[in-house]
Amino acid sequence: MTCAQTRFAPSPNGLLHLGHVFAAEQVWRVAEDLGAKTMLRIEDTDFTRCRPAYETTMLEDLAWLGFEWTGPVVRQSERKPLYQAAIDQLRDQGMIYPCQCTRREIEASWQGQPVYGPEGLRYRGTCKGRQDLDLSQSVAWRLDMAAALARVGTLSVDTVTQGQIDFRPVAEATGDVVLVRKDIGSSYHLAVTIDDAEQGMTHVIRGEDMRAATAVHRVLQGLLGLPIPAYHFHPLLMDVDGQKLAKRDGSEGVRSLRARGLSPAEIRAAASGHWSVQEDSRNA
Numbered sequence: 001m002t003c004a005q006t007r008f009a010p011s012p013n014g015l016l017h018l019g020h021v022f023a024a025e026q027v028w029r030v031a032e033d034l035g036a037k038t039m040l041r042i043e044d045t046d047f048t049r050c051r052p053a054y055e056t057t058m059l060e061d062l063a064w065l066g067f068e069w070t071g072p073v074v075r076q077s078e079r080k081p082l083y084q085a086a087i088d089q090l091r092d093q094g095m096i097y098p099c100q101c102t103r104r105e106i107e108a109s110w111q112g113q114p115v116y117g118p119e120g121l122r123y124r125g126t127c128k129g130r131q132d133l134d135l136s137q138s139v140a141w142r143l144d145m146a147a148a149l150a151r152v153g154t155l156s157v158d159t160v161t162q163g164q165i166d167f168r169p170v171a172e173a174t175g176d177v178v179l180v181r182k183d184i185g186s187s188y189h190l191a192v193t194i195d196d197a198e199q200g201m202t203h204v205i206r207g208e209d210m211r212a213a214t215a216v217h218r219v220l221q222g223l224l225g226l227p228i229p230a231y232h233f234h235p236l237l238m239d240v241d242g243q244k245l246a247k248r249d250g251s252e253g254v255r256s257l258r259a260r261g262l263s264p265a266e267i268r269a270a271a272s273g274h275w276s277v278q279e280d281s282r283n284a
Contacts, residue, residue, distance in 0.1 A: 002200075002202060003036075003037060003202075004031075004034050004035055004036035004037070004202045004203060005036055005037050005038075005039060005070075005199070005200055005201050005202050005203070006027060006030070006031050006034075006036050006037070006038055006039070006201060006202070006203040006204065006205050007027075007038065007039045007040065007041050007196075007199065007201060007204075008023070008024050008027045008028070008038060008039075008040055008041070008062075008067070008069070009040075009041040009042070009043050009192070009195075010023075010042065010043065010058055011042075011043045011044065011046070011049075011050060012042060012044055012050045012051060012052070012054035012055035012058055013046065013049040013050050013051070013054060014054060015054060015057055015058075015061075015253045015254065015255055016057065016058050016061040016062065016253065016254040016255070017253050017254065018237060018254075018267075018270060018271045019236075019237050019271075020058075020254075021065065021254065021267060021268060021270075021271035022236075022237035022271040022272065023207060023234070023237075024062065024065075024067055025268060025271060025272055026205060026207075026234040027205045028067060030160065030203075030205050030232050030234070031203075031205070034160070034203060036202065036203055037070040037071075038067075038068075038069050038070060039069055039070050039071055039074065039199065039201075040059075040062070040069040040073050040074070041073070041074045041075075041076070041195060041199070042055055042058075042073060042074070042075045042076065042077075043076050043188070043191070043192065044075055044076055044077045045076045045077060045184055045185070045186055045187075045188070045191050046184050047077070047184060048183060048184065050077075057255065059073065061254045061255065061258075064258070064264060065254070065264045065267060065268060066264050066268070074195070074199065076191050076195065079191070079194075079195065079198075080185065080186070082194050082195075082198060083185070083186035083190055083191055083194055084186075086190060086194050086220075086224055087141065087179070087180055087186070087190070089224060090143075090179070090223060090224070091141070093151075093223065094144070094147065095143060095144055095147055095148050095151070095223055096141045096142060096143055096144065096179055096180070097127065097128050097129070097141065097142055097144055098127060098130075098133050098135060098139040098140070098141055098142075099123075099126075099127040099139060099140045099141070099142045099178070100127060100133055100137070100138075100139050100140075101123070101126055101127060103121070105126070106121060106123055106124070106126075107121065109124045109126055110124065117173045117174045117175050117212075118170055118173055118174050118211075118212030118215070119174050119175075119177055119212050119213070119216070122174075122175040123142065123175055123176045123177075125176060127142070128142075128144065128176070138182045138183075139182060140178045140180060140181055140182045141178070141179055141180035142176040142177065142178055142179065143176055143177050143178075143179050143216070143219070143220075144176060145171065145172070145174065145175055145176050145177070145219070148171075148219050148222075148223055149168065149171060149172065149219070151222070151223065152219055152222030152223060153222065154166070154168070155167040155168040155171060155215065155218045155219065155222065157214070157218060157228060157229075157230070157231050158228075158230045158231070159230060159231050159232060159233070160203065160205075160230060160231070160232035161232065162233075165231075167214060167215035167218045168215075170211065170212055170214075170215035171215040171216065171218070171219050174212060174215055174216060177189060177216055179220075188213075189213060189216045189217060189220065190220065192217065193217045193220040193221060193224075193226065194224075194226075196217075196229060197221070197224075197226040197227055201229050202229055202230065203229055203230050203231070203232065204229045204230075204231050204232070205231075205232045205234065206231070206232075206233060206234070207233065207234055207235075207236050208233045208234065208235060208236055209236060210233065211233060214231060237271065237273075254267060257270075
């Protein structure tokens with residue numbers, strides 16, 4: 001019998017904040033309900049933003065908060081050969097093509113009437129089929145979504161609480177996303193899909209804002225013959241303006257809260273919405 005496994009996978013591009021803590025709470029809670037092991041993966045492929053110092057403080061803060069993970073920490077920056085093998089397979093299948101377009105050129109191609117999909121501004125396929133691109137220069141590689149959808153068939157996934165979801169309509173609306181970036185190589189979409197399969201993840205627990213990305217991952221699973229985990233999409237921690245809590249100022253960073261004398265239980269309660277950091281007397 002396969003042991004249930006999931007993961008918490010932060011990117012070390014800043015200090016740990018309450019949004020991270022909220023997401024970790026969701027992962028560990030659902031994992032406990034499922035009887036699953038929780039692994040820790042550091043998603044640090046973007047070397048232009050990720051820093052070892054941020055990783056160090058993240059690991060220290062997560063441990064101090066009481067989150068316990070199974071096995072060694074896995075780092076995407078150490079797994080590039082796995083991603084390259086997948087890129088080569090997709091290229092051999094004819095499922096990706098090179099692209100030299102800048103964002104400004106993509107915007108201009110819509111002639112003042114841009115079309116947006118679930119992943120943002122859609123690409124019009126300007127470079128698809130071009131034979132004159134100089135591949136010795138920096139190029140991105142895009143997924144040919146139409147060709148991929150014709151090949152993979154059903155794109156349904158099982159979820160923990162919402163039954164089965166068909167991601168084909170989302171994938172169709174997403175278009176030709178970048179799988180290999182000009183600057184850093186493998187994109188998030190490719191790396192996370194390969195990692196979840198290679199690490200044997202049976203469940204992927206992620207925020208509601210990752211639904212569109214999941215459609216791309218489901219397409220890649222079909223193209224690469226990878227196992228399909230079950231998914232759970234948790235709500236997001238929002239700020240007072242109704243925006244997703246992301247990297248914030250020091251007042252909401254775990255390091256700052258620790259320095260003010262807050263306990264792990266208080267910080268976890270604040271992240272879960274059961275206690276207010278702003279109302280605490282130590283905020284004065």
